[in-house]
Amino acid sequence: MTVRVVLALTLALAIFDASAQDLSNICHAASSYDVTVNDSNVVFDRPQPAPRQVVMHDGTLSTDGRTVALRPDEEDRVALFERNLRALVPKVKAIASDGIDLAARAVRDEAATAAPDAVRSGELDRVLAQRVTEIKRRIAASRSTRDWQEEAMREYANEIVSDVAPILTNDVGTQAMNLAMNGDLEGAAALRDRVSALTSGGQDRIVGQLEARLRPRVQALCPSIRQLAELQTGLHNASGQPLNLVDIEGR
Structure with a gap:
């Protein structure tokens, strides 16, 4: 397996886990809707079933283009739901x-075991930082959960890989050629072992690091998610x- 394929697999999964952390598993919450937060x-929208679109605005509620008549206390709950969601x-x-x-730092550390010269030169860090900055800019500008789905996360990962992989591939290739030309069979074998370790264990190590660092922060959001479910009741x-915008397991 090439360095490019290894990075594509590890980074795609790592970024997806980092961004989503699967609220259905951690907070036991789910929604069939995509959510777009406008000014x-x-x-809330989904292909099926009806209502396919739910709109909240300053205490008002409409579903599929029809205004929902609300009592004053219901208007307050809709307004609070919107405010809490925005928060x-x-x-x-x-x-x-x-x-x-x-994720990028972990992948960089993993890749450095197979391509240390790329790290020492600073080229890997420069290219990786540039791409990560762009992805984070897109995250900051995002308004919809569509930008957080697995396909989007894998696209982000592939963009990073397209920049980083050539540097690592060139480094590993140069090392292998130099070792072969110098007759260093043990060195060549050690290089193969380093690449093999990245292939076989890198993904698990990266995901494990992300889960340990990010899971507590996701768990801290669970009370707010549950409060949204309570506000929609009635x-x-x-x-x-x-109205069923947020599903909580066991409720």
């Missing part, structure tokens, strides 16, 4: 942004059905 409103956004973004840093859509 003027919060929009969660920077916290989630902070976890994802820090996760990108941790609210209905325009057809009179219970």
Whole structure:
């Protein structure tokens, strides 16, 4: 397995775990909706079933384009739901942004065992930092959970790999050629072992580090998630059905 493939696998999984941390497993919470937080409103949407779109704005509620009549206490709950959801956004973004840093640093440390010259030269750090900065900028500008799905995270990972892999591949290739030309069979074998260690254990090590560092921060969000579920209790859509934006296991 090449260095490029190794990095693609490890970084894709690491970034996805860092950004999402699977709230369904940690907080036992899930939603069938994507959420977009705009300046003027919060929009929940999904392909099926109805209601396919739920919009909240300053204590008002509409589902699939129809305004929902609310009592004053229900208006207060809708407004509080929106406010609390908005308060969660920077916290989630902070976890994802820090996760990108941790994942990239961990992959850099793992890769350095196979390509130490790339680290010593500073080229690996320069290229990696540039790409990570761009991804973090996109995280900061994000407004929708669509930007946090697995496909998007893997795209981010592939962008990093496309920049970093050539540097590592060139370093490993140069080392192997020099060792072979000098007849250093033991050195060549050691190089193969380092690459093999990155292939076989790097992913588990990286994910383990991320889970240990980020899981407590995700767990700290669980009470806020549960509060959102409580605030929606008793609210209905325009057809009179219970509003079900957040599902909590066991409720």
